[in-house]
Amino acid sequence: MNMKDEIVKVMAEADCLHSDAEVSAALDRMAADVTEVLKHANPLVYVVLNGGIIAAGQLLPRLRFPLEVSYLHATRYGDKTQGGRLNWKVKPTEDMHGRTVLIVDDILDEGNTLAAIIEYCREQGATEVLTAVVVNKSHDRKAFPGMHADFVGLEVEDRFLFGCGMDYKGFWRNTLGIYAVKGL
Numbered sequence: 001m002n003m004k005d006e007i008v009k010v011m012a013e014a015d016c017l018h019s020d021a022e023v024s025a026a027l028d029r030m031a032a033d034v035t036e037v038l039k040h041a042n043p044l045v046y047v048v049l050n051g052g053i054i055a056a057g058q059l060l061p062r063l064r065f066p067l068e069v070s071y072l073h074a075t076r077y078g079d080k081t082q083g084g085r086l087n088w089k090v091k092p093t094e095d096m097h098g099r100t101v102l103i104v105d106d107i108l109d110e111g112n113t114l115a116a117i118i119e120y121c122r123e124q125g126a127t128e129v130l131t132a133v134v135v136n137k138s139h140d141r142k143a144f145p146g147m148h149a150d151f152v153g154l155e156v157e158d159r160f161l162f163g164c165g166m167d168y169k170g171f172w173r174n175t176l177g178i179y180a181v182k183g184l
């Protein structure tokens with residue numbers, strides 16, 4: 001099967017775990033929670049590329065207080081369904097010394113990605129580093145016991161997901177709804 005046919009088939013056979021409307025409602029709740037905590041903090045928001053693009057694009061316009069936005073690029077899955085060593089493609093460039101930093105990503109799975117980013121931001125002098133993810137995957141393989149995000153939209157089951165920033169072989173990041181690959 002060629003790649004395009006495979007990509008179309010994966011979506012046709014996928015299980016929709018959360019509809020567009022459910023994700024949208026979760027983002028509303030997240031935005032309210034983030035606002036409550038950070039409305040006076042003048043945070044520096046870091047979007048984690050590539051997966052955090054949709055999360056940030058949907059969450060940030062819901063935040064009606066002053067903030068700055070930048071990006072970093074760190075990846076450890078590539079086209080695979082299991083993560084490897086974290087590859088920093090672009091490190092943060094803004095001065096975060098003394099700042100409250102909010103990291104925005106699509107998913108907290110094992111948490112190695114966010115753990116490394118949090119550590120890096122603290123080393124760079126951030127006063128406080130908070131994290132926001134659209135989904136937290138429920139399982140007992142977190143990077144360390146108690147690893148969690150500060151703001152979570154939805155809890156999802158332990159399957160390989162795509163949509164809302166998460167890719168299947170580079171495709172289908174461009175949905176709001178969240179899907180699980182058939183059989184994975």
Ligand SMILES: O=P(O)(O)OC[C@H]1O[C@H](OP(=O)(O)OP(=O)(O)O)[C@H](O)[C@@H]1O
Pocket residue numbers: 048049050051052074075076077078083105106107108109110111112113114166167
């Ligand atoms: O909690 P973890 O097990 O570390 O996994 C979470 C990370 O995995 C995905 O990124 P990925 O490495 O697939 O890169 P991408 O964002 O470019 O797709 C996702 O966007 C998170 O950043």
Ligand SMILES: Nc1nc2[nH]cnc2c(=O)[nH]1
Pocket residue numbers: 077107109110159160161162166167168
């Ligand atoms: N696309 C995708 N990327 C991930 N990164 C960590 N977990 C996942 C997942 O379930 N799907």
